[in-house]
Amino acid sequence: MDANIRVDNLFKSYGNVQALKNINLDIKSGELFGLIGPDGAGKTTLFRLLATLLLPSKGTAKLCGLDSVSDYKKIRNFLGYMPGKFSLYQDLSVIENLEFFAAVFNTRIEDNMDMIRDIWVQIEPFKDRLAGKLSGGMKQKLALCCALIHQPKILLLDEPTTGVDSVSRSEFWQMLKGLKNKGITIVVATPYMDEANMCERVALIQDGEILQVNSPAEIVEQFEKDLYAVRSEDNYQTLLDLREFNSTNTVFLFGQSLHYTDLRKEIPKDEINNYLENKGRSGVVIEKIKPVIEDCFMALSTKPEEHE
């Protein structure tokens, strides 16, 4: 079975809220694909549509060639879905949760151990603990086992690493690579842009629209402008100053510095330096840097600063 996902001209509205606008996606069988976007971008809505839990307002979604509306029963047999809000029964133990999900799919844990073993061994020592008493990372591993217990061909993971510590986050991505090697098509939604690099391809989504679909490396390669990191003793005031500067294309705070692009091809650093010093900024440092995926997202999603 070709475990691909194909979305065509998909729209979803909740009353007046247009949560998804003309989404088109082609996710290949066996791909590790990321859906990257901020809160409210429409990631959960798209996942719930793919998981056959919501009806589209317009357009179609097909999983393994089957329609999410008319073939929803068949799709549910080969789809694993881990919702963003924990799907576990907090007052059941670890093993009871897993047994419950196996029973829902009319299967048994022992028949599917090969699929979950690598993850299960990490939580087995806590198998009699109530799910509600597990740490965030452990809950996430259990939820993943539950989503895998019926050996899905396609796995949808909605913000699996939100609220999870950084060690558990990187362990989680290692587990996903292991699952990809088993041939499962995996789609992961995340608000963390740095996780884009763990995916083969990503879709950047904002306000219900897909801004770009490509490999993380190619997205970064397509960044057109020269990018500069600007720092001073007062980064926030420098941000406000640069927003008023008449050659500013984009400027935003990024960690300990500002990321800046100019409307011109060549950037006279001295001119920017003088401008900022005249504004009273001290300790100004300007250096050319390589863009990362966050810069590409900002470039795609923000309008250039307006100048009179």
Ligand SMILES: Nc1ncnc2c1ncn2[C@@H]1O[C@H](COP(=O)(O)OP(=O)(O)OP(=O)(O)O)[C@@H](O)[C@H]1O
């Ligand atoms: N049941 C609903 N009724 C009305 N509006 C909704 C409903 N569910 C989502 N929305 C709106 O649809 C838009 C997309 O929401 P969605 O939850 O899909 O985004 P998201 O990217 O998953 O973000 P989050 O991580 O915050 O859930 C938002 O504007 C949200 O407020």
